[in-house]
Amino acid sequence: MKKQQKTYILLIAVLFIWGAIGYQIYSRLNPPTPELNLTQVQSTFQKQKVVTQTHYEIKEEYRDPFLGKFPKKKKIIKRKKVNPKSKVIIPFPNVVYNGLVEGNKTKSYILTVNRKQEILKKGETHQGVKLISATKNEAVVQFQKQRKTIVKQ
Template identity: 35%
Template sequence: MTKNKIKTYALSIVVIAIWSVIGYQIYSALNPSDNPFIVPKAPTEFKSELGNQKETFNILNNYRDPFLGKLPEKKDKPEAKLTSMPVVRDTIIFPVIEYRGTVQSAEAKQTVFSVSVNGTEAILSAGESIQEVTLVRGNASEISISFKGKRKVIKK
């Protein structure tokens, strides 16, 4: 036999072996075995032997600073400061108020203001109120209103 025939037979055997491995992989994927893997169940509860103890630790910073080359200065423990509780103030939530504009009559020289409170539109003059909102004063660009004793300026 010649060299080419030997190479051809050897390569044919290698090709047949590779295709048989590929065929077996396809066959085993399409026809899985009847013995499924048994997966052990994990415990549903974990009970710690230590209980509810909290681990604490302190870092000792008594080594030389690598950047400054100094040892840290010893600091005295600061005294505990007593802080007072913050004062809780009653917050008043203002209703939705819109200032729409002014209307002024030429004869009476009195200015009335168009104001919308929670979607209800009204025409008010100074001192009048709607839904507990009292118009204190106003001009063409802004009005001052009072609601439950608190004042607020609303711009146009």
């Protein structure tokens, strides 16, 4: 055999081997789809009614796994409803600030409550009117949780 004939035979053998390898790869990547025989099955399925379930309930008395204690029960505080008509509303008394009297280290203030003049210090009460604070020109008084600022006359 000549050299050229051997080359052609080897070329054909190489092409045949590479063709077989290519066919193996192609057949693995694209497998043939199997044919399925469809059989008809008669079902005896009956639809059941849907039953709604209640939500999960958590028990109130459980032991806390981290603290190892039972939780404290919440105290329910019932507040009394106050009828606004039942309260007797007393009007703010007539208060006049007359001025201040200074002593050695103390300051006293002159207030006229319902036409009765009285000398008061801060925090003192006269006829239900409490002197909260005062300056030369004005005084702050409180009567039944109501505060008023009174200017000197």
